[in-house]
Amino acid sequence: MTATNTGRKRRPGRPAGNSDTRERILISARELFARNGIGRTSIRAVATAAGVDSALVHHYFGTKEKLFAAAVRIPIDPMDIIGPLRETPVVELGHKIPSLLLPLWDSELGAAFIATLRSILTGSEVNLFRSFIQDIIAVEVGARVDNPPGSGIIRVQFVASQLVGLLIARYIIALEPFASLPADQVAETVAPNLQRYLTGDLPDGFVP
Amino acid sequence: MTATNTGRKRRPGRPAGNSDTRERILISARELFARNGIGRTSIRAVATAAGVDSALVHHYFGTKEKLFAAAVRIPIDPMDIIGPLRETPVVELGHKIPSLLLPLWDSELGAAFIATLRSILTGSEVNLFRSFIQDIIAVEVGARVDNPPGSGIIRVQFVASQLVGLLIARYIIALEPFASLPADQVAETVAPNLQRYLTGDLPDGFVP
Numbered sequence: 001m002t003a004t005n006t007g008r009k010r011r012p013g014r015p016a017g018n019s020d021t022r023e024r025i026l027i028s029a030r031e032l033f034a035r036n037g038i039g040r041t042s043i044r045a046v047a048t049a050a051g052v053d054s055a056l057v058h059h060y061f062g063t064k065e066k067l068f069a070a071a072v073r074i075p076i077d078p079m080d081i082i083g084p085l086r087e088t089p090v091v092e093l094g095h096k097i098p099s100l101l102l103p104l105w106d107s108e109l110g111a112a113f114i115a116t117l118r119s120i121l122t123g124s125e126v127n128l129f130r131s132f133i134q135d136i137i138a139v140e141v142g143a144r145v146d147n148p149p150g151s152g153i154i155r156v157q158f159v160a161s162q163l164v165g166l167l168i169a170r171y172i173i174a175l176e177p178f179a180s181l182p183a184d185q186v187a188e189t190v191a192p193n194l195q196r197y198l199t200g201d202l203p204d205g206f207v208p
Numbered sequence: 209m210t211a212t213n214t215g216r217k218r219r220p221g222r223p224a225g226n227s228d229t230r231e232r233i234l235i236s237a238r239e240l241f242a243r244n245g246i247g248r249t250s251i252r253a254v255a256t257a258a259g260v261d262s263a264l265v266h267h268y269f270g271t272k273e274k275l276f277a278a279a280v281r282i283p284i285d286p287m288d289i290i291g292p293l294r295e296t297p298v299v300e301l302g303h304k305i306p307s308l309l310l311p312l313w314d315s316e317l318g319a320a321f322i323a324t325l326r327s328i329l330t331g332s333e334v335n336l337f338r339s340f341i342q343d344i345i346a347v348e349v350g351a352r353v354d355n356p357p358g359s360g361i362i363r364v365q366f367v368a369s370q371l372v373g374l375l376i377a378r379y380i381i382a383l384e385p386f387a388s389l390p391a392d393q394v395a396e397t398v399a400p401n402l403q404r405y406l407t408g409d410l411p412d413g414f415v416p
Contacts (some may be wrong), residue, residue: 104214121329121380130381157377157386158397164381169365172329173338173372178365188411189366193401203396 022060025050028072034127038068039135065136072128073116075109082140090144094195095187097159098166102183105167114171133160145198158197162190230268233258237279242335243258245275247343273344273352280336281318281324290348298352302403305394306374310391314376322379341368353406366405 006073032041041063047054061067078129081100088096104110120129133192137160138153146152166186178186236257240249251272255262269275273286289308296304310416328337345368346361354360374394378387386394 121326121376126381130383133381133383154385154389157383160383161373161377161386161398162370162401163373164376165369165371166310168372168376169328169369173334173341174367175338175341176370177362177366181362186410189405190369193370193404196401197397203393 021050021052021056025052025057025060025067026071027147030128033068033071033131036054037127037131037135038064039131041141043067057138068128068132072120072132073112075112076104078132078136082136085141089193090199093141093145093198094193095191097163098187099192101163102166102187105171106183110171114167117167118172133157138182141198147199151202155197155199155202159194162194162197166190229258229260229264233260233265233268233275234279237275238336241276241339243277243341245335246272247339247347251275276336276340276344279325280328280340282322283320284312286340286344288345293349298407299403301349301353301406302401303399305371306395306398306404308390309371310374312394313379314391318379324374325375326380341365349406355407359410363405363407363410369404370402370405374398 007024025046029041029046032046032049036045040063043057046067047057050057057067061070061080064079065082068074069076069078081097084100085093085096105113117129122124131155138156141159142152142156144152145155169175170186173182233254237249237254240254240257251265252262254263254275258265265275269278271285271287271291276282277284277286289312292308293301293304313321325337328334341364342361346364349367350360350364350390352360353363377383378394
């Protein structure tokens with residue numbers, strides 16, 4: 001890699017080494033994602049805050065989703081999940097979502113994510129988690145299950161509540177035998193419930 | 209309250225004041241509950257570890273469940289929930305459980321519990337939470353939904369995963385509009401899913 005193209009806001013006295021620049025971008029990204037959410041944070045804004053050129057942020061991190069994943073230390077590209085979900089019919093999402101997530105969470109990559117989740121849940125970074133669900137997942141999936149209109153975001157949030165609970169019960173509380181069940185059995189068990197949240201009938205008066 | 213009846217293991221040099229004794233009992237209770245679980249911890253063992261008489265522990269805290277609640281700073285008696293559940297037919301538990309819990313969690317008492325949960329999830333006290341689910345809830349409810357035999361504990365753990373997720377999504381991540389939905393709407397929405405975990409068909413090969 002070659003010289004960093006630092007913008008005019010770069011503060012004096014900081015070394016221009018790559019790892020320092022990369023870390024500065026991540027710090028700015030965490031701050032902005034936490035304050036404004038993912039949806040209202042641009043690569044450009046992160047670059048400006050970090051005192052670097054947008055092209056450098058793209059060079060280091062690629063997409064905004066990848067920058068977010070790096071900022072919260074999620075060791076995968078969210079598009080690895082979001083991509084396959086886009087190609088899954090709505091009536092199969094209830095099964096597809098846990099089938100994708102559980103093997104990932106069970107993996108070594110997942111262990112790093114669980115550790116991050118644990119600290120996120122107790123610190124101010126909980127904003128980042130909220131933004132991920134509201135700006136990425138709700139937009140991606142919520143729009144496809146918005147029936148009746150207005151219900152999509154709430155449907156997705158009920159799904160999120162079950163998935164977050166799975167994470168906590170399986171990896172943090174480590175309930176047994178729950179934590180040792182094969183991933184596909186867990187996925188099959190929760191699938192109909194997730195599907196009901198996504199496309200099932202909701203109680204009267206539910207839609208805002 | 210009168211003089212504390214300290215047993216022979218009471219260490220020298222400690223004042224015998226009530227609040228000190230009470231705190232010492234709670235510290236011993238937390239240690240033993242965390243190490244051995246609620247089921248294998250007796251009031252007597254806690255009393256011995258704290259260097260006091262069992263009668264004093266009963267005097268201060270009443271039942272073992274109440275001692276546990278005090279040890280983990282849950283500001284209610286678990287029997288306030290467990291009692292009504294005992295009188296609820298199994299086919300109505302899916303609705304009754306969230307109908308009891310959500311108003312409680314939404315209350316001021318709940319706020320204290322959420323704060324405790326947050327720290328429990330990141331610290332070593334997670335053992336206490338695990339024990340509460342496995343020794344109290346699994347025994348109370350699991351035995352009633354153990355059909356086919358062996359499935360009861362897993363059914364309860366899936367229920368726990370959804371309930372813990374509700375807690376996190378509503379109170380810690382504070383997803384909106386999810387966090388602002390009326391408690392009864394949330395309860396009605398999750399009820400059929402909890403009921404399915406408790407009494408519905410499970411995937412083949414699920415029962416250990």
